[in-house]
Amino acid sequence: MAEVPTEDLKHTPLYERHVTAGGRIVPFGGYALPVQYPTGIMTEHKWTRDNAGLFDVSHMGPGFLTLNTPSGDAETDHAAIAAIIEPLICGDIAGLKPGQIRYTLLLNESGGALDDLMVARSKTPGTLFIVVNAGTKEGDFARIAAAAGNKATLKRADDNALLALQGPEAVNVMAALVPPAADLGFMQFGEFDWNGTPVTISRSGYTGEDGFEILAPAHMSVALWDELLTDPRVRPIGLGARDSLRLEAGLPLYGHDLDETVSPIEADLGFAVSKRRREAADFPGAQRILAERDGKLSRKRVGLLVEGAPAREGAEILDALGTAIGVVTSGGFAPSLGKAIALGFVSPEHTAIGTKLQVSVRGRSQPAEVVPTPFVPHRYFRKSV
Amino acid sequence: MTTKFTPDHEYIRVEGSTGIVGITPYAQEQLGDIVFVELPAVGKALKKGDEAAVVESVKAASEIYAPVTGTIVEVNSLLTNEPGLVNSDPEAAGWMFKIAISDASELDTLLDADGYAELTL
Numbered sequence: 001m002a003e004v005p006t007e008d009l010k011h012t013p014l015y016e017r018h019v020t021a022g023g024r025i026v027p028f029g030g031y032a033l034p035v036q037y038p039t040g041i042m043t044e045h046k047w048t049r050d051n052a053g054l055f056d057v058s059h060m061g062p063g064f065l066t067l068n069t070p071s072g073d074a075e076t077d078h079a080a081i082a083a084i085i086e087p088l089i090c091g092d093i094a095g096l097k098p099g100q101i102r103y104t105l106l107l108n109e110s111g112g113a114l115d116d117l118m119v120a121r122s123k124t125p126g127t128l129f130i131v132v133n134a135g136t137k138e139g140d141f142a143r144i145a146a147a148a149g150n151k152a153t154l155k156r157a158d159d160n161a162l163l164a165l166q167g168p169e170a171v172n173v174m175a176a177l178v179p180p181a182a183d184l185g186f187m188q189f190g191e192f193d194w195n196g197t198p199v200t201i202s203r204s205g206y207t208g209e210d211g212f213e214i215l216a217p218a219h220m221s222v223a224l225w226d227e228l229l230t231d232p233r234v235r236p237i238g239l240g241a242r243d244s245l246r247l248e249a250g251l252p253l254y255g256h257d258l259d260e261t262v263s264p265i266e267a268d269l270g271f272a273v274s275k276r277r278r279e280a281a282d283f284p285g286a287q288r289i290l291a292e293r294d295g296k297l298s299r300k301r302v303g304l305l306v307e308g309a310p311a312r313e314g315a316e317i318l319d320a321l322g323t324a325i326g327v328v329t330s331g332g333f334a335p336s337l338g339k340a341i342a343l344g345f346v347s348p349e350h351t352a353i354g355t356k357l358q359v360s361v362r363g364r365s366q367p368a369e370v371v372p373t374p375f376v377p378h379r380y381f382r383k384s385v
Numbered sequence: 386m387t388t389k390f391t392p393d394h395e396y397i398r399v400e401g402s403t404g405i406v407g408i409t410p411y412a413q414e415q416l417g418d419i420v421f422v423e424l425p426a427v428g429k430a431l432k433k434g435d436e437a438a439v440v441e442s443v444k445a446a447s448e449i450y451a452p453v454t455g456t457i458v459e460v461n462s463l464l465t466n467e468p469g470l471v472n473s474d475p476e477a478a479g480w481m482f483k484i485a486i487s488d489a490s491e492l493d494t495l496l497d498a499d500g501y502a503e504l505t506l
Contacts, residue, residue, distance in 0.1 A: 041444065042417075309421050
């Protein structure tokens, strides 16, 4: 419970609001952010699952990649901008419709994940909206800018505020705030107007719930935060519940469940390797990733239901006989389930649903079982386009 | 009956030659929602400062140390199913274990209520 020096940390535009609300401030990704408010992680977690939670995720890395000399033809310009980013990632960006978002991975030459990110096609021809992780944004942006060369310009937007509104009531809150944004489908985004302020709103998030992410100019962000909180369905939620929500949703956290050695197939993110890219084998590390897809795997990410004490990151995973077969990469208590859950990597012969394993917690073995993820079903609002 | 405190936020309420150990209201507040408590085995001998129990919040595990040398004589088994008692009633229903105190003079090395209060200002 030692105090952490916070003076060297960056502040988001909403820092004062977090302090005023009694948020317990901790360092995260170089920023001073609230891990929880006075109500606590458990209450905040459940509030988000039942109502709507408001998260300050301004530490993340939004940006816009725009073609320097657009032709004026929307399809030509989109193809040109997609061709700049695609060599870095495994997702099909050329195939996106205007306003569509894709979850993808930035890969190194050995097929390891440098980051997981969102890439979206703007309705403005020749422009991509990109959101990367806080801890990796400097490297990611440098890589993207280098790929852009003199053909395109990356405009960082991480001096703005990024808010996430998540939970079953989020859509009703949005319908009152920016009515047209409530019509977005899951993984769609657009440019909207909020009281004369331009905002970028996407129907996305990292909690497993329906919800939105709102990019707003820093100088308007406190007013936006305050207006959202005037709605009784909305409460501010800290990083602690953000983590327990994403863990229940079975979503990987970069730097924990994903790193430079982990491939999309190992991480059970095969869906992020788009069909067109797979067939063309034209992404970094394609040889390894395609071989792994054909079954030549040494480890794979699984979900574990843990009996007893939570198995945290670094806990060893054992088979039924006690032989070490893997390691927990994130784990904790699932407030929605009242049980401990974990994500971890194990050798492929132990990945079948129902496999009885063990985890080592403080030197003692506890039963664990391979279960499907998400641990708590996703409730995204999917819409046929 | 006296209650003493450690700088690690355990309390020990002394009743004769037995000490009842738990964590302070300040500590439970700092830890947040307790979701799991791992208690020591009855009969276990512990030295002052040994790890005696573990409390898990949603986010992290924290060790609870033996405030004095002694032997565990009883544990609060209610905490197995209701770990939240540590949050709601840390000084009474949320106690963790009772320890038979080997050397009462060790109590003199602990903080009194005023000393502990100063620490958590």
